[in-house]
Amino acid sequence: MPVVKIMAPELSLAHTLESGQTFCWCRDGDGPIWRGWIGGKPCRVWKEEDCLCVEGRGIGEGEVIRYFSLDLDWEGIFAGFSEDSYLREAFEGVRGLRIVREPWWECVVNFICSSLKQIVQIQQINRNLREAFGEKVGGGWPGSFPSPSVMASVSEEALRACRLGYRARHLFHASRQVAREEFSWEALERMDTVDAEAELRKLAGVGSKVAKCVLLYAGNRYDAFPLDVWMVRLIHELYFPKRRKPLSMSGMEAFAQKRFGETRGIAQLYLFHWYRTVKTSRFPETKINKGKGLKTINSNEFEV
DNA sequence: ACCCAGGGGCAAG
């Protein structure tokens, strides 16, 4: 089996593959080796010192570089955020986290299924869908991710059997909307981020949060800033600790745009994963770093 | 038993 090797000293596979961007990877045993999919092809990935290794048939070097966004100027991105102490802490705490480039349809499905689900459960659903409706390409278990047309051809009940719950109806409709060519990813890529979000939201089960996740993790729109329960909690606890209630959603969007700028999606990725794994301030035994080293923020500025 | 999970749709204020 061919192995592609690429120098990627900073890349952390654990942080990148287990941060809730992608849901098709699972550890091969207890060690730092993962089984998953790149460009629709099954593979195993691991690191040997500074070298990223990808074992799989027909996977090119460019494809791997693109998937892990190794082509981005990460030092430049970090430098742009250097004035924010929490972001500096996050970059340090989950060092090596990189943004992936997911296949857009799989990304849409993953995040439709993410509603009121935990990350491990989304992984489970992804696996169930692959096992039930995917093709066994290259001997890869549990199968390729089913295309829109395949998913549009099965019943809502068959989808529900993948433990989707009420999300099965959304997925049922969304699959048909896409398969019917009411939807083209190429057309979406030509739009600006605001229009692309509005277009994605036409799909059943896709609201502002899911649309932004798709734009960020599949579309490389770094100006998309998904606001989920964790980010609402984080922004409230870290950036506006004195407020009784969190800012409204539109207030938080305005805050994120002003504070984190055009690459706020990258900031969101780091803050989200760092807050959940390192900071974990929602648990009482770990306390919040109360605004230390942070410039005062006038919260009225973000009222709507 | 109870609460929460990377929300969205829909009706109503």
Place this chain on the structure above:
DNA sequence: CTTGCCCATGGG
């Protein structure tokens, strides 16, 4: 633009 309620399922 915001709030309130429901949605189905699994984990802690």
